[in-house]
Amino acid sequence: MRHFPTRSRLVDSKALAAGTTQGTVYLWDLTTGKETGRLEGHQGIVHCVAFSPDGKVLASGGYDKTARLWDVAAAKELHQLKGHGGLVACVAFDRDGKTVATGAVGPDEPLRVWDVGTGKELRQIKGQHRDSICRLAFCVDGKSVISQDYYALRLWDWATGKELRRYGSAQDRFMLKAIALTADGKTLAAAQAAGIRLWAVDSGKEPLPAAGHRGVVRCVAFSADGRTLASAGNDGTAKLWDVRPADAVATKGK
Secondary structure, eight states, X not given: OOOOEEEEEEETTTEEEEXXXXXXXXXXXXXXXXXXXXXXXOSSOEEEEEEOTTSSEEEEEETTSXXXXXXXXXXXXXXXEOOOSXXXXXXXXXXXXXXXXXXXXXXXXXXEEEETXXXXXXXXXXXXXXXXXXXXXXXXXXXXXXXXXSSOEEEEETTTTEEEEEESOTTOOOOOSEEEEOTTSOEEEEEOSSOEEEEETTTOOOOSOOBOOSSOEEEEEEOTTSSEEEEEETTSEEEEXXXXXXXXXXXXXX
């Protein structure tokens, strides 16, 4: 039986995890190229995976409406996170790896926050998302989390469930392919139809005009110092952006 990869994630450039259409998560050591484990338990497609910051725990979400936490070294399931009414579309750890957030497909699906050690649900943020939660990212302080649905990109205080900020205008439709935060947590980047948008996380101000590719932008990632943003899109190019003056250097894709 063939297994088709869905989403993959790296940790410290040493390990790779990839979910498959058959419900298995594969693990590889990138130094040797050897498979180091298989995580089996999901019933159906594994849609998303994410490593904890220390690489010891992996979170996965899938079409079986569950998220799961795994001990990477032992290739063992630690907890099942149940309660979502649709496929779990995104998972994200906070910076200390003690908390994980999950989002799912479906109208009025809540953003859920869980304790990694116990698997217990800590918070539901209900009634604010008009459609599927597609992307999640914790801020550096661990107290706030960014969520993206089709209609809004928002910042939350997850402990209270209070919305702190909404990015963009009410007219925006955030059919985003990816979001990314700088290591210091001060700048948020979002890849959308044919542009990349940047915001200051604290103020919500957009310091640079929208710019991008000739076609859908699929992924974005910041350099460690936060000065350079990499992006790639359907136009067959990857671009490096100096996010201070917003100049771009394009590299033709193969």
